Amino acid sequence: MLNFAPYLSTMNIPQSSFPRIVIIGGGFGGISLAKKLSKKEVQVVLLDKHNYHNFQPLLYQVSTGGLEPDSIAYPIRKVLQNYPNFFFRLAEVNEVITKEKLIKTNIGDLKYDYLVLATGSETNFFGNSEIEKNSMAMKTIPQALNLRSLILENFEQALLTDDLHERDALMNFVIVGGGPTGVELAGALAEIKKGILPKDYPDLDTRRAQINIIQAGDCLLKGMSSKASKKAEDFLEKLGVQVWKNTRVTSYDGKLVTTKTDLTFESATLVWAAGVQAVSLKGLNAKEFLTYSNRLKVNEFNLVEGFDTIFAIGDVALMETEDCPYGHPMMAQPAIQQGKCLGDNLVRLLEEKPMKPFEYKDKGSMATIGRNKAVVDLPNFKFQGVFAWFVWMFVHLFFLIGFRNRMVVFINWVYNYIRFDREARLIIRPYRKNYSQFKD
Numbered sequence: 001m002l003n004f005a006p007y008l009s010t011m012n013i014p015q016s017s018f019p020r021i022v023i024i025g026g027g028f029g030g031i032s033l034a035k036k037l038s039k040k041e042v043q044v045v046l047l048d049k050h051n052y053h054n055f056q057p058l059l060y061q062v063s064t065g066g067l068e069p070d071s072i073a074y075p076i077r078k079v080l081q082n083y084p085n086f087f088f089r090l091a092e093v094n095e096v097i098t099k100e101k102l103i104k105t106n107i108g109d110l111k112y113d114y115l116v117l118a119t120g121s122e123t124n125f126f127g128n129s130e131i132e133k134n135s136m137a138m139k140t141i142p143q144a145l146n147l148r149s150l151i152l153e154n155f156e157q158a159l160l161t162d163d164l165h166e167r168d169a170l171m172n173f174v175i176v177g178g179g180p181t182g183v184e185l186a187g188a189l190a191e192i193k194k195g196i197l198p199k200d201y202p203d204l205d206t207r208r209a210q211i212n213i214i215q216a217g218d219c220l221l222k223g224m225s226s227k228a229s230k231k232a233e234d235f236l237e238k239l240g241v242q243v244w245k246n247t248r249v250t251s252y253d254g255k256l257v258t259t260k261t262d263l264t265f266e267s268a269t270l271v272w273a274a275g276v277q278a279v280s281l282k283g284l285n286a287k288e289f290l291t292y293s294n295r296l297k298v299n300e301f302n303l304v305e306g307f308d309t310i311f312a313i314g315d316v317a318l319m320e321t322e323d324c325p326y327g328h329p330m331m332a333q334p335a336i337q338q339g340k341c342l343g344d345n346l347v348r349l350l351e352e353k354p355m356k357p358f359e360y361k362d363k364g365s366m367a368t369i370g371r372n373k374a375v376v377d378l379p380n381f382k383f384q385g386v387f388a389w390f391v392w393m394f395v396h397l398f399f400l401i402g403f404r405n406r407m408v409v410f411i412n413w414v415y416n417y418i419r420f421d422r423e424a425r426l427i428i429r430p431y432r433k434n435y436s437q438f439k440d
């Protein structure tokens with residue numbers, strides 16, 4: 001066994017004769033790694049700025065009133081509660097001092113023997129601060145709740161104005177980004193327009209509501225097959241969504257969306273789903289460590305280039321391989337698989353055995369556009385429509401953490417399917433948009 005220097009205990013974490021592995025981030029990668037290290041001869045400290053795991057693929061359903069936020073969140077402490085060698089601390093990590101093997105957080109400093117970064121990604125506004133200030137992102141549960149409130153507040157506000165121009169802008173939704181997030185959100189909004197708004201707002205002409213999805217490239221769902229992309233576009237158009245391709249949004253002042261072409265949109269709501277970038281930490285954010293989208297360059301064992309005790313997994317890691325020269329897709333599967341592989345490798349490392357290189361097994365990708373409408377690309381089989389929709393639901397239920405969450409989501413989906421409804425359309429925490437600009 002390797003020997004480890006004793007260090008002072010901080011954050012009330014007891015000293016241990018076992019090596020200390022600190023994991024930053026309890027997302028898909030961090031949790032799957034932690035599970036692999038259970039009952040091993042290591043002390044594991046998991047740090048996250050939230051006390052819950054967020055199942056991001058269903059965030060759009062929270063934004064559109066289909067699910068309550070607590071059905072897609074799961075307490076991290078519950079995941080770890082049966083492992084005596086585990087410690088969780090609710091902490092935001094600010095810096096890594098690599099020379100001292102120390103991390104600095106908002107609740108104190110902590111030494112590590114091995115460090116794993118699993119900090120995921122954040123919305124990338126590509127340096128456009130005006131869009132960042134005025135648009136809505138959908139990466140966290142609070143952001144999804146803000147969007148839910150804003151959508152509903154817009155309709156309440158639309159009822160109050162006699163100005164048709166202003167009313168149309170309040171009911172005009174612009175989604176930027178034609179990836180799965182944008183497509184799924186556009187489909188859900190179109191279903192709300194069709195099935196819910198006429199009943200909820202009989203005194204408002206909700207037929208005038210518009211849903212626009214804008215994509216800079218020439219197709220939707222770029223990472224999927226051309227068949228899936230085409231079918232998703234057909235589904236959206238049938239639902240009444242306006243699809244704008246080869247259109248790049250350049251600015252949004254909270255009222256007017258401008259693009260590189262002559263196209264403009266007056267809208268109270270712009271949802272930015274056009275890109276993500278890795279969450280980088282001070283101490284590991286120098287140019288020499290970062291690659292595309294701020295991801296840290298790692299080798300085939302997820303070891304960050306230039307270090308022998310710092311690893312990175314999931315969205316924050318970029319591993320160049322022959323199949324994925326720009327790194328694995330920033331999706332849940334690579335994060336889960338890297339977490340599992342690194343768990344085995346850390347045990348091998350401590351037993352002084354050679355580590356095994358990571359091999360990504362592409363299990364396919366999918367997106368849903370609405371009721372009975374989904375597209376699924378499996379490695380050897382691609383299909384769309386009703387069956388794809390059932391497969392999409394089954395896969396999402398399977399990967400949700402927690403029996404209660406699975407049951408709640410399942411019951412909600414059955415109820416919504418039978419009743420054509422989404423009952424979580426509640427303004428619990430109002431989002432304060434400055435509507436006065438529409439009066440100009």
Ligand SMILES: Cc1cc2nc3c(=O)[nH]c(=O)nc-3n(C[C@H](O)[C@H](O)[C@H](O)COP(=O)(O)OP(=O)(O)OC[C@H]3O[C@@H](n4cnc5c(N)ncnc54)[C@H](O)[C@@H]3O)c2cc1C
Pocket residue numbers: 024025026027028029030047048049050052053054056057058059060091092093094118119120121138139180181279313314315316330331332333335366
């Ligand atoms: C709206 C949306 C829809 C998506 N849909 C899909 C989909 O359908 N299929 C799919 O495969 N993928 C989907 N993804 C992508 C998928 O969610 C990510 O690729 C995946 O979560 C990456 O896992 P991760 O472990 O790297 O990071 P995450 O799961 O994002 O976890 C990172 C964790 O780190 C914590 N953290 C970050 N910084 C700090 C810090 N400084 N200190 C402490 N804690 C910190 C965060 O709180 C978080 O808990 C979607 C993402 C979004 C936003």
